[in-house]
Amino acid sequence: MIKENLRLIRERIKKAISKRSAAAEDIVLVAVTKAVAPEIINEAWELGINNFGENRVQDALPKIELLPPEIKWHFIGHLQTNKVRQVLPVFQLIHSLDSIKLARAIQKEAQKTNMIANVLLQVNIGEEKSKYGFLWEEVPDALVELTKFKNLKVFGLMGIAPYVQNPEEVRPYFRRLHGLFKEINVPGVEMKYLSMGMSNDFEVALEEGANMIRVGTALFGSRG
Numbered sequence: 001m002i003k004e005n006l007r008l009i010r011e012r013i014k015k016a017i018s019k020r021s022a023a024a025e026d027i028v029l030v031a032v033t034k035a036v037a038p039e040i041i042n043e044a045w046e047l048g049i050n051n052f053g054e055n056r057v058q059d060a061l062p063k064i065e066l067l068p069p070e071i072k073w074h075f076i077g078h079l080q081t082n083k084v085r086q087v088l089p090v091f092q093l094i095h096s097l098d099s100i101k102l103a104r105a106i107q108k109e110a111q112k113t114n115m116i117a118n119v120l121l122q123v124n125i126g127e128e129k130s131k132y133g134f135l136w137e138e139v140p141d142a143l144v145e146l147t148k149f150k151n152l153k154v155f156g157l158m159g160i161a162p163y164v165q166n167p168e169e170v171r172p173y174f175r176r177l178h179g180l181f182k183e184i185n186v187p188g189v190e191m192k193y194l195s196m197g198m199s200n201d202f203e204v205a206l207e208e209g210a211n212m213i214r215v216g217t218a219l220f221g222s223r224g
């Protein structure tokens with residue numbers, strides 16, 4: 001079943017980027033494995049998926065221990081400062097840097113182990129009270145502020161669109177985030193990854209310039 005889902009997703013990715021000057025190899029598919037058992041994750045890994053995303057530290061760590069060390073793990077959920085220590089050694093990219101307070105905690109912890117933490121700055125693109133992330137107008141100053149943290153490097157932006165039935169409704173948010181992504185010019189900040197798009201809206205996100213999508217349900221089926 002995963003094999004067929006993956007085939008369909010890859011086809012949909014190809015179609016969505018056909019009007020852009022991007023190749024399928026330029027798109028990073030992050031398979032979101034919250035509530036997915038390690039055996040199933042391993043199956044996906046054997047089918048050639050190398051990037052996996054988890055949103056809760058406690059759920060992720062026991063699974064990560066059981067899975068191939070070559071896997072690249074992405075942290076995509078809200079990260080509490082007291083969990084930073086557990087996240088840094090195992091996750092290659094944190095998509096959800098949503099406050100300067102969190103950046104400070106990451107800096108402190110990364111410095112201890114002399115590592116560089118790779119992060120994406122999360123933007124609250126729908127300006128929703130229920131969601132985390134910097135507000136649009138806060139992003140430029142935040143990026144400058146973040147360059148002061150020497151053990152943290154920003155590699156791009158992440159956004160979660162409001163949930164809607166018709167993904168066309170969120171196109172303007174994705175378009176705006178891509179515009180910001182292109183516009184940013186802060187020394188020390190590399191705008192490499194634009195993480196936007198989930199099962200419900202990844203095609204629209206890809207059409208609007210995403211190069212990293214986070215897909216759970218379309219790959220593994222719906223969780224309970």
Ligand SMILES: *Cc1c(COP(=O)(O)O)cnc(C)c1O
Pocket residue numbers: 032034055076077160198199200214215216217218
């Ligand atoms: C769960 C989750 C996803 C994947 O959602 P699906 O709709 O299952 O594809 C993507 N991003 C974040 C931040 C998530 O929490």
